[in-house]
Amino acid sequence: MNHKILSYIHQESPIHRLTGAAKLIGFILWSLIAMITYDTRILVVMFILGIMIFLSSKVEFRYISFVFYIFLLFLFINNIAIFLFEPMQGVEMYHTKHEILHIIGHYTLTAEQLFYQFNLTLKYLTIIPLALLFMVTTHPSEFAASLNKIGVSYRIAYAVALALRYIPDIQRDYQNISLAQQARGIDLSKKQKLTKKLRYASSILMPLIFLSLNRIETISAAIELRGFGSQKRRSWYHERPFTKEDYLAIMLIILLFVFSMIITFLDGNRFYNPFR
Amino acid sequence: MRKPVIEFTNFSFHYRTQSSPTLSGINLTIYEGEKILIIGPSGSGKSTLGHCINGLVPFFYPGEISGSLKIFGKETKKESIFKLSSMVGTVLQDPDAQFIGLTAAEDIAFKLENQFVPQEELFESVNRVADLVDMKEHLESTPQDLSGGQKQRVTLAGSMIDDVNILLFDEPLANLDPATGKIAIELIDRIHKQTGKTTIIIEHRLEDVLHGEVDRIVIIDEGCILADLTPNELLSSNLLIDTGIREPLYLTALRYAGCTITPMLKPKSLKTLNIEVNKTKLHAWYESVGYAEKKQKNDVLLELKNIHFGYSKTKEIIKDVSFKINKGELLSLIGKNGAGKSTLAKLICGFYLPTAGEILYEGENLIEQSIKERGDHIGFVLQNPNQMISQNFIFDEVALGLKFRGVADKEIKDKVFHALKICGLYELRNWPISALSFGQKKRVTIASVLVLGPKLILLDEPTAGQDYKHYNEIMEFLWNLNQQGITIIMITHDMHLMLEYTNRAIVISEGQKIREDEPANILADEDVIRLANLKETSLYQLANKADFFDQRDFVKRFIHFDRRTRQL
Incomplete structure (x- = not known):
């Protein structure tokens, strides 16, 4: 792992x-x-x-x-x-x-x-x-800097870096939620019918979405507090x-x-x- | 003349999404170089006050401002969040979500990167502030490799990299284990002394913050400033009890003993506290309060036998852990972050399978059972109720597990009503979940697990980040649940919770069980405290200072007396 x-x-x-x-x-x-x-x-x-x-x-x-x-x-x-x-x-x-x-x-x-x-x-x-x-x-950090260097706007380039940064966190959330819901009886194995499986999946996805929205709010606040977007250009530590x-x-x-x-x-x- | 840096004058704020103002009539002046603690219960408006200073209000969370707030003489509403962030450095509550960079170095550099500072200067500045917070060794570490305390240090370094004059900490202790929290307070103290920056801490864990020096404490309640006093003055008043903030435990003990606390006694910390005048009273009180050992039935419900676990064969996360849990116990599982507490809980629930060992439930081996089957015996409640809730209405949420199991509608109704009654939610059964408080949501998630009929419930940090009022509400509820025969295991960082509510604790360190005993005995063992990042409560130090021979007994008597007093 x-x-x-x-x-x-x-x-x-x-x-x-x-x-x-x-x-x-x-x-x-x-x-x-x-x-x-x-x-x-x-x-x-x-x-x-x-x-x-x-x-x-x-x-x-x-x-x-x-x-x-x-x-x-x-x-x-x-x-x-x-x-x-x-x-x-x-x-x-x-x-x-x-x-x-x-x-x-x-x-x-x-x-x-x-x-x-x-x-x-x-x-x-x-x-x-x-x-x-x-x-x-x-x-990965140099990747964002590279995108910016070849002309992609730094906001988009940084969005890529942020995605790379938070994917492991979201995976961990997903795992926790999924396990707790399985303990309550959700069965996502192949035996289940597709319609049922979709309904079950929503009981994992809903909390995940709300949790991620909360996280996004914190991240946006944190990056604004540190001046992200205040200038037309930015420098890159890893460039x-x-x-x-x-x-x-x-x-x-x-x-x-x-x-x-x-x-x-x-x-x-x-x-x-x-x-x- | 002291120079004012932050001046609130008749300041009020009304969030666009709220029906009434969150802050009203605030008058507060903070001077250069001061260290201020802002306390208040959840929802009092203390965080909003912080947001006003760093500019999140009104630029990120829009709303109506009246009156004036000046920072360095500039009216904030005419500035921008960027302008304010160059004067105020903020450390938010969640060390994980606010860690933006892929490595520590990038996270520290972030603010300067955004100011388009040339790279050579970035390197220089990052090294300088990383040194200040002792993180120079970890510059290339990823957030996944760092502990919560280390992430917070990185964020602190990042927020002060451009020489801000004001540092603002929004609930810095909420996500840290006790020992790490203590170190964080010491770090904030050291940086304040070294740099002389004006420092504002927003917290409700008063005793933990007072481990460091504080010039003034401001109490916020229902959007207004209730008091603005020195620590010694505040602790001598009754204001804390009135606003539902927990006063330092050593003071509660003194009050129980009938002592009057005055600023003369210097109550702001145990180090300064003058105990001599009250020693006799304290000893007299100790002699007068009795305490009875509770008898435990030794009827084993769950047993772990030589459990081993690891993702790979070479690296074991859990090493040979064995313990028994008796029916009707209320037990805490403690240890520092990453010690393996959560992994153990997941092994018990069947989320992971041990590489060796047995888990017996009422004598029956659980290893063969699926997660779902184990769910009938053992309920697992995650830390944040939002991680579990997927339905809009309370009834549906609680009924979900039964529906998954294909139980008949009539039976579902009976069982759900029963679970709701146990959890005190029956009257609210048709409410939308979004209208509930955090504590009520927690109860919904507990009800939704209880409805499946488990005899054992595992809770991950049931009170993390909660103020004293909600802490009390949740813990009294769990205690009542336990009285009704449900066995409860709690993963917790709160030492006083462990002392106050649980009759036994298991200490995990580096994947091994290092101690299993009554909580009061554990906190008397210095080796265990050090190994597991625990912290003894101030009651021990008080007992020590007042020359009690048996400190453990003093603590036990206090807890017993305290519980009885609060239940009346």
């Missing part, structure tokens, strides 16, 4: 040394490339790069393994669902049809569909490890100034972005087509 899933882990590595803002900019551009392009060559390169970046951070895989496996499971289900709902998507996209295996009715496995879903999976696999890495290598490494990292990612976009759109569309 002591180690919270996906919380910041302090370590010494080039990735940890980068400021939160640099990582955030890098991650946004990286995700943009992966979302826009369907060029398998770029995706493969990024996938390998992603693994290398992950390794260089010295973050042990076991810290994120749980979330990662859950994500893999979702990816698997997602792939099956795509095939069930859109078995001919690949054919439509690549304008050719190489049948591999006829299954049943209009369900035919084609090389195009496989390739399309392979690309899709690769996109996820380039983004997810870095998203997880961003979370475990960025101190770190940009170093050479940060500029270098951002330049590299911009280069990667431009380069990927050129290659992607060179032949007129987003899709790399090996079937032509």
Whole structure:
């Protein structure tokens, strides 16, 4: 219980040394490339790069393994669902049809569909490890400062920090309320009918909501008493100034972005087509 | 000439949401460098008075102001909350909710961050004030890693980081265990002496605050200032009894002994109190009051046998705890925050399963039973009634557990009425819960647990944050409930509650049971007091000072006499 899933882990590595803002900019551009392009060559390169970046951070895989496996499971289900709902998507996209295996009715496995879903999976696999890495290598307080630095209003940025701060407290409230209500006879196990379960859930949620509203009142009073919102700008205790490494990292990612976009759109569309 | 820093002149305030004014006709001047205690029962308006000084009134809680309030010569209603916060630093009651930062350092820096102070200055200032409150070692700690007392220190550092001239503490003791509360008062005292800042403390725990120095005490009752006196003058008057604030216990003992308390005796603390003149009277009183040991039946209701518990195998939170609870007992479970008291309660209720050991209820092993099944034998009442109440009307709230169990409507009605009668709520059964006081809500939650027919009720801090009147109301109710045969276990920090109401106490420290005895004996054991962050009550010190040979016996006789006197 002591180690919270996906919380910041302090370590010494080039990735940890980068400021939160640099990582955030890098991650946004990286995700943009992966979302826009369907060029398998770029995706493969990024996938390998992603693994290398992950390794260089010295973050042990076991810290994120749980979330990662859950994500893999979702990816698997997602792939099956795509095939069930859109078995001919690949054919439509690549304008050719190489049948591999006829299954049943209009369900035919084609090389195009496989390739399309392979690309899709690769996109996820380039983004997810870095998203997880961003979370475990960025101190939550620095995260708010980073959001502010890239132009998000400090009120919104601080709201994010406050959410991170109070989530454990609310979880604890929830647990206490839920246990006390279970002692009074609420049964939230799977045996219950859904309608009953919803009615039961309200007897936990109502106190939780009122308690949280009270907490919000105290927090708002406390932050006003300490001058939150009095100025147009605020400074951040945990903000770190940009170093050479940060500029270098951002330049590299911009280069990667431009380069990927050129290659992607060179032949007129987003899709790399090996079937032509 | 002393320089006035806070001046109320014919000041009144009326919250927009209230039907009548909360403060009326306040005239009060506080001078530079003074240390003032503002006391009053719950709902007297003392917190509102504090809000007026820090600007929460009228800028956060809107309402109608008449008359004038000047801070450093400036009319507050023409200023802003930000302007006022640069003159007044506030520490609110709840150390948890007001801890805003993800780490201690950020929380301390928060006020300066908002003033857009450059980062290097932030580091410097944070180090300086963290040093002042002894928190320099914990700057990178998260709120989850800090104790209540430490969080409060962080907040104090954060509120004085920009050199405010006035420090305002709104019920600083409400959420702290006794020893931590004592340290907090000492810290406030030290900072007042070191910095000379004008200090205002709002509290109803008078005796605990008087552990430190106070220049003046202001009593607020029903929105008006009832008195503005030095501690010695106030304690010699009858004003405290009239307003329902508990006077220091050593003074109650002196009054029982027929002594007249005058400012000449210097009653403001036991250290200054002149006991010599009243010693004979006190000894005579001691000889005159008898006291009978209550006989306990040893009929075991609940037994814990070698209970172990931990989230992981390497770190045990509960280590080999065994004890028995007899039928009809009123027992307290004490120890410092985080010692494992709540965990033990949760183990008894089945919220957690022990890693080893047995829990027997009337000889039957409870381990196999689900939370719900145990709910029929053992009721659990959370500290804050708002954590349990989910219905709008009293009847529905009390009936909820029975409805979950699928009991027939007719039977529900009978059982609920019965529980409401026991809890003195029958006349209110159709009231909306929102119209009830804190104590009444507490009774609703107890009724809603009682209705399931448990023989044992566990209460987590039943009187935390309550003034003397509500404390009395809740405790007398629990005592009556106990007289009707319900066994009660209370988790508490209140040493006098333990002495006054419970016949036995179990002390937990670092997950182990370190003592199990009559409360009066526990508070005579210095080792236990130190290990469990307890505090002996001033009655022991009084007995010591007046040369009583058996201090425990003195305390027992006092409690016995006091209970009889108050019940008349």
